[in-house]
Amino acid sequence: MKPTTASPPFNDSTLHGALLPTEGVPASLALYRATLFDVCHVGVVLRVVLFVQAVAGVGAMFGAAEPLDWLLRFSLLTGGVLPATLVWLITVCAFKARLNRFQASWQWGIGTVLGVVAGLYGCGLLALMGLLQPVQWWASGAAGALLSATVLSGLFWRAKARTPAATAARLAELQSRIRPHFLFNTLNSAIALVRAEPFKAEALLEDLSELFRSALADPAESVTLGQEIALAHRYLEIEQIRFGERLRVQWSLDPAAASARLPPLLLQPLVENAVRHGVEPSASGARIKISTLRRGSTVVVKVTNSVPGGAGPPGHGLALTNVRERLYLLHDVQAQFKTAFKDGLFQVRLEIPA
DSSP states (O other): OOOOSOOOOOOOOOOOOOOOOOTTSOHHHHHHHHHTTOOOSHHHHHHHHHHHHHHHHHHHHTTOOSHHHHHHHHHHHHHHHHHHHHHHHHHHHHTHHHHTTSOHHHHHHHHHHHHHHHHHHHHHHHHHTTOOSSOOHHHHHHHHHHHHHHHHHHHHHHHHHTSHHHHTTTTTTTSSOOOHHHHHHHHHHHHHHHHHOHHHHHHHHHHHHHHHHHHHSOOOSOEEHHHHHHHHHHHHHHHHHHHGGGEEEEEEOOGGGTTOEEOTTOHHHHHHHHIIIIITTOTTOEEEEEEEEEETTEEEEEEEEEOGGGOOOOSOOHHHHHHHHHHHHHHGGGOEEEEEEETTEEEEEEEEEO
C-alpha cells in the first residue's frame, strides 16, 4: 500500500486516555478504599515481612553482649514475629473486600486491632514452646499495634500514589487527551480517501473513533492484553494509510497470553514510539514486530523496531519511563520492564503475570 496523501509533518501522535473519577465518589477516596488493604501481592508481602524482621533484628540488639547472643535473640523473636506477621497479612488479604467498605478511621482502627491480636498470637506461640519467660503479653500487643499502624501508613501512601490526583503529573505524557497532530493527519488521510476509496475512508474513521472511545472511556485499573493488542492494531491501521509501504508490521501473537492484565493504554505508546523513531525519520521506513508469548505463569510482550542508520534510539525516554511506572504500580515486583538496543534493533520487553 502506498501513501495516499502528503500530510503535514507528523510531530506528535501520542494517544492519551482521560482519568475520570468513579461516578458519585471522589476519585481519590474510591481508589483509596480499593487499595488500602490490598496486600495480596508478592511485593507487598515481601516488604512487610522484611520491615518487621528488620525491626525485630534491631530490637534483639538491646541486651545482646556479642553477635552470637544477638543471633540467638533474633532467632527467638523470629519464631513469634514471622508467624504473627503472616497471620496479619493473610487475614487482611482474605477480608480486604469487607474491610475496604468501612470509613477511613474504622479501617485504621481495625487494622491496628488486628495487629494487637497478631502480636498476642506470636507471644502465645513463644510461650507455648517455653521460649519466652516471663511472658510479655502487654509488650507484644503494643508492638503489634505499633507495627501494624506503621505498615498501614505505608499502604496508605501506596494507595495514595495510585490515585488519579497523585499520578496525573507522571502520566501526563500518556493520558488526558489525543494531541492535534495525530488527529489532523488522520483526518487529512480520510479526506483524501473519501472519493477515491470511500470504504477505506470509512474504515479509517472507524479506527479513529475507537481510539477516541478508548482514550476517553471511564478508567479501569487494568484491561486485558487482547484489548490492548486490538487497540494497537487499529492505531497501526491508521498509520499504515499515511506511511504505506514504509510501515512494515509483523505480528506474532500467542492466544494463551490474551487474558493477561495490564494498565489501559500501555501498549499503544510503545507501538507509537516504534513508529515515530523507526518509520517516520527513515525514507525507506522500518520494520515493527509485536509479539506475545505465555511461559507458564508469565506473559512476555515484545515491541521491536529497526532504527534508521543504526544510531540508537533517539528521544529522552519520558514515555518509556511513564509506561514503566504504570506497569509497576499495577503488578509491583511481579512485572519486569526492559529495553535493549542491538544490531540496529530497539526492543521493549514486558513481563507480566498471566
